[in-house]
Amino acid sequence: MHELIARYIEETIRHLKPSEREEVAKELGTNITDMVGENPSEAVIEQILLEMGSPAELASKYRGKERYLIGPATFDIYFKILKLVALVVGVVTLVFALISLFLSSNAPAFGTILSRILGTVLSALSASFVWVTITFALLDYYQVKMDDEGWDVKALHALEALPTKTIKRGESIVDIVGLSVFMLLLVFFYSMPQLVAIYLKGFDPVPIFLGEQIRPYLIGWMITTLFTLTISVIKLHQGRWSNLLLGFSIGCDLLGLIYFIFLVTRWQLYNPEFFSFFNNGVNTWKTIIKAGSVALTILTLISITDDVYTVLKKTVQTESEKAPVQ
Amino acid sequence: MKDNLLFTSLVSELKRGNLTLCVLSQLKTPQYGYSLLQTLSEQHIEIEANTLYPMLRRLESQGLLDSSWDTTESRPRKFYSLSTQGQTLFIDLLKAWKEQNKQTALLLGEESHA
Numbered sequence: 496m497h498e499l500i501a502r503y504i505e506e507t508i509r510h511l512k513p514s515e516r517e518e519v520a521k522e523l524g525t526n527i528t529d530m531v532g533e534n535p536s537e538a539v540i541e542q543i544l545l546e547m548g549s550p551a552e553l554a555s556k557y558r559g560k561e562r563y564l565i566g567p568a569t570f571d572i573y574f575k576i577l578k579l580v581a582l583v584v585g586v587v588t589l590v591f592a593l594i595s596l597f598l599s600s601n602a603p604a605f606g607t608i609l610s611r612i613l614g615t616v617l618s619a620l621s622a623s624f625v626w627v628t629i630t631f632a633l634l635d636y637y638q639v640k641m642d643d644e645g646w647d648v649k650a651l652h653a654l655e656a657l658p659t660k661t662i663k664r665g666e667s668i669v670d671i672v673g674l675s676v677f678m679l680l681l682v683f684f685y686s687m688p689q690l691v692a693i694y695l696k697g698f699d700p701v702p703i704f705l706g707e708q709i710r711p712y713l714i715g716w717m718i719t720t721l722f723t724l725t726i727s728v729i730k731l732h733q734g735r736w737s738n739l740l741l742g743f744s745i746g747c748d749l750l751g752l753i754y755f756i757f758l759v760t761r762w763q764l765y766n767p768e769f770f771s772f773f774n775n776g777v778n779t780w781k782t783i784i785k786a787g788s789v790a791l792t793i794l795t796l797i798s799i800t801d802d803v804y805t806v807l808k809k810t811v812q813t814e815s816e817k818a819p820v821q
Numbered sequence: 822m823k824d825n826l827l828f829t830s831l832v833s834e835l836k837r838g839n840l841t842l843c844v845l846s847q848l849k850t851p852q853y854g855y856s857l858l859q860t861l862s863e864q865h866i867e868i869e870a871n872t873l874y875p876m877l878r879r880l881e882s883q884g885l886l887d888s889s890w891d892t893t894e895s896r897p898r899k900f901y902s903l904s905t906q907g908q909t910l911f912i913d914l915l916k917a918w919k920e921q922n923k924q925t926a927l928l929l930g931e932e933s934h935a
Contacts, residue, residue, distance in 0.1 A: 519878070522854065522899045526874055529855035529896075548871045556875040 497535070500527050503544050510554030519557060564632045573631045579671070579731070580623050586672045587679055588619040660736045660806060667731035674724040681720060685713045693772060703769045712758050719754045723747045736806045745799050752795045756788045840868055842918055844876060845911045848886060851900035877901050885910055 504523050508516040530543050547553060555561065565573050592615040596608055603611070684691055688706035726740075726747045733740060758764075762781065770777045843866050847857060854874050861868055880886045885907035891898050903911060 521897075522878075523874065525896055525898050526854040526870070529853075529898075530858075530870065546870065548869075553871050553875070556871060557878065559875070559879055 496524055496528060497531070497540055499537070499540050499544065500524065500531070503527070503547070503550060506550035507554050507557075510551055511557055515557070563635065565628070566635050569631060569635050573627070576631075577624065577627050579668070580627050581620055582668065583672050583675045584619050584623045585616055587675045588616050590676050591679060591683075592616065662730045662734055662736060664731060664734065667727055670727040671724065671731065674720060674727060678717065678720050678724065681713055681717050685710060685717075688713075693769065701769050701772050702766050704764050705766050708764050712761065712764065715754060716758060719747075719751045723751055736802075738806070741802060741806050744802060748795055748799055752792060755791065759784050759788060836867075839918070840866075840872070840876070841880070842911075842914055843868070844873070844880070845885065845903065845907065845914070848901055848903045848907070851889075851902040853891075853898040853900050857901075880907070 501524075504520050504527070507523065508520050511519060527543065527547070531540050535543075589612065592612045596603075596611070688704055688709050689700075689702045691704060692700040692702040694700050726744050729740065730744070762777075765780075770780055843861060844857070847860055852860065854870075854877060857877075858868070858870055858873055861873075877886065877888075881888050881901065885904060886901045887904045887907075888899055888901045891900055
């Protein structure tokens, strides 16, 4: 076989799966040799190879499908998630970079602060970019389907009430960012419970809680926060209320509330020094905490009522709107 | 110039769908890549070598063609022919093609009268 043909084939099969290479090379070799005829001149060979097109293109025809890191079917959802993750990670690292700077004892120059914050945020952003991309590339490689399967017209009928039952994107995003920051604060709290303390000039900081006792309770709090965070992500993804989503959302709100009240009324978790720090006495503190819990309950109930009202009112409205049409 | 390019790409799109049918039709008797290319070009069916060779492999992997290496000649060649499944599918495909041609001709015929 002519040297040029051999090189051409070698270049082509390089792009193919190893299991296919030998067979394709053999077959392509005989076919091209047939095409150039007996005792071909260099010019004829060049002409034929030009007609065959570039080895990469030929190889892609042999593969039969284009190769993508992230294919067109997945790209939209990939880009959506990338933006969301960038926003959440950006805000969360920014907040934490600021907090850690406030906590650091020595005060660095403004330029140092700025470059340190920028560095932290940028490295967190690029790390999240890498991980989201790798995750999606793997999903794509193993052909995991991201679309909802079995779409039918029922889905369109169900969308009738869409404009009135929308969940605002902005609200969901604010929830997600806020909850992520809160989640990291909890992790921070878990690792250094003594930092949640009363700081007064001239006194040693007085931790509010007893570190060892509070930790298991914090894990529970993280779990309820994760639930709420998951619901927020679902809200952002769905973009509209459904009865099921409303149910889960209310469930999460109530769970969070009940857990919070349960936690703050475990009196054995408080640092006795904290109770006695202000000359109020234990009972005053208990009253304040109970009052706070009641206030929080009222706020949560208002928020739940608002959600329920949004969903139910709109449903009733669409039913009455339907009547004149028929 | 631009219109010309558009025309060329539309024509090749028009032909592309029929290529599989043309290739299958010629494989009732075994053929190897280059001989099939010549047969088709003699019948004025233009198909690029870099389209035909990968297509043969694909049709084989889809179970429509059988292949075997003939090593009796000075150069071994890979011969393809219709498999049983390929024969059945070719008949169905041919029917579908005829039906579609009929409908298209009817439609276009009416249009030219108008």
